[in-house]
Structures are given as structure tokens and as C-alpha cells.
Amino acid sequence: MVWVAKHLLGKIIVTRFDGIETAARIVETEAYNGAVDKASHAYNNRRTARTEIMFSGGGKAYVYLCYGIHHLFNVVTNIEGVPHAVLVRGVEPLSGIEQMLLRTGKMKADNTLTKGPGNVSKALGIFTQHSGFDLSGEELFIADDGKKYKPSEIAATPRIGVDYAAEDALLPYRFIVKNNPFVSGKKIK
DNA sequence: CTGACGATTCACT
């Protein structure tokens, strides 16, 4: 379901935790192609307590704690039993920016506020406890205001930070909005 | 139960 990652560009992530609403438009995603993708946690249908959420069917959040510090937010995209997910790597703040500054401890709303998967989750207030949340619920969901990016505004590139996945790291499963300051990946790894 | 390590970020050289 790689096309879903492309389709998610321009959609809006809305969170309503503790009565506070924040919203941000998705400008960068990465697809994780389940059983046949070495970069996926569910590679070879590896089924554990953590990856169980990806097997439970699409429309749910999968949040994973990485390096003991960063919470990475994914959207589960396939049918029950097929562990496909899309990682949100970059968003553009729309509302609740004051709250995002509070959560991240930043003073200014510059492009580092929601650039990179760890910052996205932090700014939106998403943590591992939200893993498994249904995205059609009231606290955490995907909205669509009709914004569409033209094909010429979108680029597909290899994924970032998954070099350990060998040849699968070269697959063009990362989708970005060209020239958007909230797209990550300036650094080379 | 124990040890190794990661879908990253940030401070420092």
C-alpha cells in the first residue's frame, strides 16, 4: 500500500488531548511495506506484542519509541493481517502552535518545530501510549480539507535512517512535498 | 533474566 503514503501528503493530523487541539498538514511520509520490507518492524511477518497493532487492520495509529527518546508516529494502512504502515516524517503546523512550542520547549515557531519524525510526535503530543488509537476517534485523527498537491510538487526518494535494511533502503518509498521547509533529510547519513 | 540495539535528535569539536 505504498500509494497511501503519497496520498497522505496534504492531509491533516489533528490531536485533541486534554481538551487542547493541535493540527498540522503532512508534507513528508515513508511507507513500510510489511512482510517483504527489511526496514519494517514486521519484516517476514514478525509478529510481536509491539507490532501486533500493524496486523490489526488499517486506520489505526502505531507509535514506537526509538532510541529511548523519540516517539515516531505511523498510520497503519492495510487490511487485518497485513502489517503495512506509513511513517509521518514531516508536518506543517496549522493550529495550536503555542501548544507545540510548549511541548517542544522551543521559543520560536521555525521550521525545526515539526521537521523530522521525532519532532512531529513531540509537537503534536503523541506518545507510545497512543499506539493503537483508532484514527476515526475524537482525540487523534486524520482530516482532509481538500488540499491537493500536484504531481509536479511531489517527489519520491529513498528512505532515511534505514541503511541497515540493505537493498530495501534504496526503494523509493519516501514521499515529500518539494521545497517545503518542514521536509527533513538535509543531513546525510 | 540479561545484553544489544534502534524508522533520531542535539550539543559539541
Added chain:
DNA sequence: GTGAATCGTCAGC
């Protein structure tokens, strides 16, 4: 450019 921070998850004993 390099390396530390930091802890849940998973494989192995």
C-alpha cells in the same frame, strides 16, 4: 562531522 542520550523491545540463555 562525531558521539552521547536513554529505555522499550526482542532474542538468547
